[in-house]
Amino acid sequence: MNARVHLPGSKGRAAVATGTVGYIATRPGADMSATPSDLRRAELAERMALAGYYAERPGSTSLFDQDGQVPLHEARTRLAAAEGAVATWVVSVRREEADELALGCKEEWQRWCRRELTPALAAAMGVPESSVRWVAAEHENAENSKHVHVISWSSDGSFSSVMPKQRLERARAMLTDAALAPAMEAALRERDIARSLAVEAVRRVPAEEVRVTLPPTGRISYAHLRCWHPETAGGVREELSRAAERCPAIRDAGERYRAAVEHCADLKGLGGGERDRYVGDAMRDLTARRANALLRTIAPDRTEAPEAAPMHAPAPQNGPATRRQRERCVRCEVAACVPHREMAEAAAAVRERRPVPAGALRACPTYLAAVRRAPADAARAALAVIEDAATSGGRRDLGDEAGKEALRILTRAALAALRAAMSTGERTVRLTNGIERGMRI
Template sequence: MASRSSLVVNARVHLSGSRGRSAVITNNVEYIATREGADKSATVDDLRRSALAERMGLVGYCAERPGSTALFDQDGAIPLRAARRELEKADGAIATVVLSVRRDEASELDLACKEDWQRFCRRNLTPALAEAMDVPESSVRWVAAEHENHPSSKHVHVIAWSSDGLFDSLIARSRLNRARGALTDAALAPALAAEHEARDLARSRAVEAARRVPAEEIDVALPPDGRISYAHLHRWHPDVARAVDTAIAKAESKHPEIKEAGTSYRESVERCAGLKGLEGVARDRYVNDAVRELRVRQGNALLRTIAPDRTTANEREPIASARLDNGPATERKRMRTLIGEIRACVTGKDLEEARKAVRERRPIPESCLRPCPSYALSMAKAPVAAGKALAKALVSATEDSKGRKDLSDEVGRKAERVLARALAAAISAAIRGDAAGIVLAPAKTIVKGMIL
């Protein structure tokens, strides 16, 4: 069964001027391309890419037809001569990497054949190598070949370098570990998806088994009114929720299928945690949250058994909350947009005048807002309403909510906030004024929705 140790990543760096680097160019690339066990078969992807290259007239894209070379790169099959030519022109260090999986786990990881390895490498190698080599993804180059010569494993040899020579040092252990982690996560993705499906099936079996418990076996006294759900009872009637937990435990002892399904579910959750690489507190939290979720679902199944027709007419009144379109967070987001407009449109001279007005605790001149498109649209849409709101906002903007003068030292930011609030007031007033029929500019037609 697949685990975090299923994919083994071995890497070696050959620095500029070293004997090993020369050996990679002269011998190693030929070794991985031609040794016995190197898979030269033409994959569906190779044939498709080759046909596409021919249709596009890319002469020289593939000097050898797919099926005559074991080497492949990000773009398709690559001849040995072309790979060696690129390596000879490359500057900097060269990395040799071997990715291998146990043969009996290859199918579970979708790495059972050359085409699987090609897709895995083309999807994941470039970002992982960029992380390891500390270079941009655009400069990463690599060639690879899949080998079938080992009796207990399947593996692929990779030779990687940077096209601009930026990679010219040993790989830091932390970067190599992050690259290994990314490749391992990608390799285990199919196994994790299958385990998620097994976990969900086990959970469904456990809930369905709880749903079949006879009502007379469930000794739970429900409250006379209110919603019947485990979460609601846990919050408002914790003693009843504890009674539901006790009923689940008793049902497990009487009905082995419930316990068996629950055990399978927990084992599957723990395998998921292992495939994710969770350890310590993070692993415990993941498993406990999953077990708690199952208990909630089973509790709801028991509650539906003993109270299938409970109405919810007498539920507690929900506490009123702020409207989503009028809460503090929405207001802050709106102000950030308007402050951005002010920083982009208001000239340095006008902004300095606004700062001076704030510093002297007097109203900011309306002329400071004239370069802003939102101001122009507001005044064109409903000049009377927008003008009144703008004047009122600018006059009172230097005072806080309690009427005291704001003596903050952040004069520049204060000026921007004052202008933003004034601009927001003008925009809102323009929209309201338009809706109410307040004087509109007769020579201008503004489509509703352009403001805000």
């Protein structure tokens, strides 16, 4: 994605309406074909007898916007009347990846632009989505890429300055994630299938062919052996290598998984050491899963003998386990009480890296009780958690469920509100006791 801002009063700002829009609309390579969407919109306009729609028929212009095709003279009129700055954009993908990303033709570019451009442009320009206006044209003239030219402005003239780098990077991330979503979802699905096949192939190894001596006591898991019996864990890895040499199915499944992981790394744009770490972590995870499958083949019934007289220490009042139990309870409460529509809106906010709506917690009893107990502190604590989660960054696989992340954010916000309310209550009790002691004195 490349972007350039033309400020009010500059030569470039005046040239956009007179020359740039005509250039992107009529340059050789601009796709003027009428898409099925254009024809449907034209048929609807004809049935509704919309005046002026047929200034240029579908297929005679390459420009389009959020609502349909745009005649060149109309685009020039809009830009001449617009106030504030104008931004020009070029969004491109490699030609060999266009079909995989569902951006191989004008119809798919139109659908993607109408779905994804407005939120990203609003984030970059620093204006509400309702005031974003844009026109675009898809070009086929580049040898190595497919791209779309976009001209954007604000309807109220509030966009009138250059765009900070952080806002541009946020818009780039939004458009990149949106473009990669179909391919990443398919790649993650292929990765999970390949991993399951690789582990299942190891489960079919006969136990008598495995030459590993296990410790007489202790857990039978690869993580435990690697920590306490590293020589045994090394023997398990050697047995996995020998099994791959003997069985082509095990070797082929491992190679398929590695290829799927490398494809995910390519889609995520990783390179150099970061790519090596990503692939290495995935292969180590597969080794651990395969090792556990092999260990279950060797010792399927190994269990720990119960203690003769188990000793149970008293449960801590505020330890990690207690906090995790409280968090599980609140998570179940949020999942049960937050309506489906609010949870869907929260998931959409997570996907788009926007703050999760604080109103989603209004049906959660724990949060309501905290707000009644300490309205200001509880609301402030919950809002801080929600805003921090939206701006903390961290790229996630697009195949992951955003609903789970939204549920975690809402749970943390409810717990923060509860802690703030309890802290306020304790301060109030201490202050009251101090006043009572002073009166007695």
